[in-house]
Amino acid sequence: MVLDLKMKRRSFLKIAGVAGAATLGLGFGRPVIKALAQGTDAARDEKWVSSVCIQCPAGCGTKVRVVNGKAVKIEGNPDHPYSNGKLCPKGYAGLQFLYDADRVQTPLKRTNPNKGPDEDPKFMKVTWDEALNDIAARLNKIRDEGRSHTVAFLSGRNRGKAGTVWGTFTKLYGTPNNLGHSSICADASKKARLCIDGTDDYCAYDWENCNYVLNFGGATLEAWRPTNLMLQKWAYMRRGRPVRAKQVMVDTRYSTTAIKADEWLPVKPGTDGALALGISHVILIEGLWDRSFVGDFKTPGRKFNAGEIVVMEDFEEKWTSGLIDYWNNVLTNFTPAKASEITGIPAERIIRIAKEFATTKPAIAAGERGAGAHTNGTYNHMAIHSLNALVGSMFAVGGVMYQMGVPYASASLKDDNYMDDIAKNVDKEYKAHNISRLDEAKSDEWPLASNVYQNIPDNHAKGKPYKMSVLFTYYTNPLFSMPNPQRARDAFKDVFIVETSSYLSETALYADYILPDNYYLERWQDDTVYASTGYPVTGLRVPAVKPVFDTRNSMEVIIDLGKRMGGKMGEYYTQLGSFENMLHEISKGFEKTPGDNGVNSFDSWADKGAWYKKPYLYRFNNGKFYEWDGAGYNKEMKKTEEEIEEMKDGKKVKTITVKDPVKDKLLKTKSGKFEFRSSKLEGFTDKQKEILKSELKSPELFAYPHYEEPHFAGKDEGFPLHMSSPKMITHAEGRGANTQWLQERFGVVVGKGWTSWVELNPDKAEELGIKNGDEVWVESPIGKIKVMAVINPGNPPWMVVFPFEHGHWNYGKYAKGMGANPNEIMANLSAVISAQSCTNATMVKVYRA
Missing domain, CATH: 2.40.40.20 (Barwin-like endoglucanases)
Structure with missing residues (x-):
């Protein structure tokens, strides 16, 4: 079925404009409540403090105006390359989060052992020492009983080195359960890229130089990270340069992004991958693929023909691997007509979009949860990302890349040296697959999964692989945020829960202890950005005000808890001292690599609020990869061989070491190329392959981007x-x-x-x-x-x-x-x-x- 809209875009925008006017003027029937009362005292002490917003994963820099010790205004930080002096609505609302009277104002202890949505926890106030001593005693008892692996840490927005703090605690305590929320976020896109280009990360994009965006389910103007910067990039692509980029939105709904796009393709749910395959088919039969990246037929001028098998020896690939297998097994019969039948998009429209995409370079095929949050979501994203290889957009100007890491200094304190026998044994058993994580990520069922957050309640209820004894939660709310959260409400009644939320969330109502976190305007914390621009960026949260209530930075709380655990673990945290010490140490890396804004120390980082270093270091151009040498992309990334002579069994032995910078830094697959036939998936064990294939309707295509009918x-x-x-x-x-x-x-x-x-x-x-x-x-x-x-x-x-x-x-x-x-x-x-x-x-x- 092809959607026949009865409403023109202009008419819809008129209605949307009325709605916007209502927002700014008339409101929605509720009074607008101001965050702060209008003060009458003259300002005696005023300053601006740099910080970083935490209302979403963007990591936008903020400037906080503080008058007489109170934060009164938040603006975008002009020295942060993501905010550029701007914020989205969430950033400006930070004052209401800070001064919300509903925040948890002190540590709380549960006195009612019964748990449920209708149960009163009967919380009582306790001191921080009382809470942490009691929790430490419980953790030590569990450890002494040989059950340390049953303790879990579940986190959401684990920003910057916060992840290191949680990871080190679980490692030294002796549990594999440092669990994240990424599986209820957007892991399908990350794992798709891992399978075909070797990088387990989101893509970064050169939006400024892109001329054509084919967006599969990414809410650019609503919720795609980083929202603030995406809004700015959209504006620049549309009106900030001589050539206006075309935006084509592929989505099941008429979103704000679809409204603003040049064209909306209303695909049927779960069929994004089929559309990408149809477009790929057209690119190949029309001879529009990028020969400098993909390669070409040995016979000049030859093209692919629908339904015709190609002999592998007839085509010489360059930076891709498996294209001919991909064509013969998946694409040869995946015509626009077939794609149309599946997606609901007319075949002639698919053909036109394919030709536009391949000839309006630089072009980007992007997408996120709209395409990925289906049972076939990973394969959808493999098909989508393959378009970037076909048109030569991988690491090209105006194309797709990956985020570079921040050059933090290494920690002088090595946690490996503080693992006792319990921690070492759990680590050994986990690596030997004798102990599993509670969510069973990295098991034979989920060998590539980073997390399986949504399955934790079911696994705990079944005791599979075992029952959870203690659950710590940080910036996540499993009793609200996962599908069918009733499962968690039932399963977690017998779990001892330590919650760190500043609010009485649903999970907090089940908590045995609430250790309320500082709001971001009250704490120190670094924030390395998610993939977006490619070049490295990190911000620093600086306390703009003293804590409004009796709350503490959760990172300092975990370090304090570690000190109370005793043994080698306690020694480690005593040596570490504080989270602020950790931030001071990592910032020493900026001494060797100063930021473009002059940041070269902790103090300058705190003053500016951000460190960043442009440009992106790698570029693909005219068939070759180059690295930035300080003046331009002049250093070709060539494969080299190095002869090494060493003594073995009393004899001199010469060995040849091959260095491949493209494989090591960019295309990290087994072949060192973009793989249309995934060596990562083909490298699964027989058992892992059997499990995966049992879930597929086309098991013979398990290693290729292909269309799986969604469930x-x-x-x-x-x-x-x-x-x-x-x-x-x-x-x-x-x-x-x-x-x-x-x-x-x-x-x-x-x-x-x-x-x-x-x-x-x-x-x-x-x-x-x-x-x-x-x-x-x-x-x-x-x-x-x-x-x-x-x-x-x-x-x-x-x-x-x-x-x-x-x-x-x-x-x-x-x-x-x-x-x-x-x-x-x-x-x-x-x-x-x-x-x-x-x-x-x-x-x-x-x-x-």
């Missing part, structure tokens, strides 16, 4: 509509629901704030007897939720759009009881290979309440 929960039971749960630009990782400024501006496109809604196509709504503003039930195989209906003329008839933000049963007086949480009716499914949580794979029905 949807509820489809077989007759649920007719696909549910999408996107994030809005005001979504602060779930922490923004109690913030008045953000709620006032929550749904500007549809003109709704302070509530939840589901968007329906007008024809579908009429068919169901539903009008704009009606209360409706949204029901899935998991359960049902009552919410308001919003009729969106841009919405495809097969889609229900249910934004993720609300539905908290705690978190503060504004958040509690407001709206509904789509996760409550979302099935727990995971993408093969990556374990990406499939938040777009649940089908529902909608009817009037």
Whole structure:
């Protein structure tokens, strides 16, 4: 089915403009509540402090105006290359987070042993010493009983060296369970790239020099990291240069990005990979591939022909591997007509887009969770990323690259030297696969997965691989943020939980201890940015004000806890001293590599708020890779051989060592090339291959980018509509629901704030007897939720759009009881290979309440 929109883009923008005007002027029927009362005292002491926002993963630099010891204004830091003096709405709302009266104001201890959504924890205030001594005693007892591996640390926004703090604690304590939230974020794209170009990371993009963007499900103008910088880059590509870049949005919903794009391709859910394959087919049969990167037929002028097998010896590849196998096994019959049948996009449109993409260079094929949050999401992203290789965009000007690391100084204190026998034994058993992680990442079922966050409740409930004894949580809320969070609410009743949230989150209500973290304006913390610009960037959070309440930086708390553990572990943390000491030490790396803004020490880092170093060091050009030599991309990255002479068994032996800088630094695959046939997947053990193939409908294609028909929960039971749960630009990782400024501006496109809604196509709504503003039930195989209906003329008839933000049963007086949480009716499914949580794979029905 091809979508026939009944609404022109200009008409929709008029409605969106009215909604925006309502936001700025009339509001949504709720009073605008100011973060700070207007003071009458004259300023006696005023300063500006550099810091880094933490409302999303962007890591934007901020400048905080402090008057008489109180923060009164937040602006973008002009010395930070991501914010450039600007912020998105989340950044400006930081004052309300800081001074929110609903914050947890002191350490709390649970006195009611019963846990549940309706149970009063009966918290009592305790001192930090009381809490940490009690927790340390419990941890030591578990350790003495030989159960240290049953303790888990679950984190979300583990920024900068915070990850090192948690990682070292788990290592020295003796548990493999340093668990992250990446599987409910965007691991499908990372693992796809790991499989075909060898880098386990998100892509960075040269947006400024790109002329054509083919975006598969990346919410550029709403929630794609780093949002603030993405908004700036979008503006530059559109109006800041002589050549206006074309933006083509591939998405199942009429998002803000789709509204603003030049063209929107409303694909059917889970079919992004099929569209990418159809485009790849056209690029090859039209002879539009980049020969300097891919290679060419030995016979000049020869092209690929649909349905025709190519002999491998007839084609000489350059920086790719497996193209002919990919063509013969996947692409030869994946015509635009076939792609159209799967995706709903007309074949002639696929052909036109393919030709535009391949001839309007530099071009980028990008995408994120919209394409990845399906059971076939990893293969979708493999197909999408393969487009970048076909058109020669890998490491090219205006193309795709990877983020360079920050040159921090190495730690002088080596944690390996402080592992006792318990820690060493657990590490040995884990590496021998005798002990698994609680989420079973790195097991035969998930050999490449970094995390499988969403499966922890089920695994614990089954005792598979074992029961969890203690759970520490940091910047994450598993009782709210994962699919079907009821599972966690049931499973975690018997777990001793230590929560570090500044808010009484849902998870905090289950906690045995709450050790409230400082807000970012009250603490020291570094923040190395996620992949985005390619060149290295790190910011520094500097306390702008003293802690408003009796809270502490969680990194200092964990170090303090480590000191109380005794033994070698206690010795390590005593030697370390503090997290601030760690930051001072790593900043010594800037002495050897000063930033472009003059940062060469801890003090200058704190003053400027950021260190960064341009340009990106690597470039592909005209068939060769080059490295920046200080004046230009003049140093060719050649493979070299070095003869080494050494003594073995009393004899001189000569060996040849091959150095391949492209393989070592850029294309980190087994072949040192971009692999259309993945050596990473083919390198699985027989058991791992058997498990993976058992999940596929085309098991013979397991090593290739290919289209796997996605699985949807509820489809077989007759649920007719696909549910999408996107994030809005005001979504602060779930922490923004109690913030008045953000709620006032929550749904500007549809003109709704302070509530939840589901968007329906007008024809579908009429068919169901539903009008704009009606209360409706949204029901899935998991359960049902009552919410308001919003009729969106841009919405495809097969889609229900249910934004993720609300539905908290705690978190503060504004958040509690407001709206509904789509996760409550979302099935727990995971993408093969990556374990990406499939938040777009649940089908529902909608009817009037």
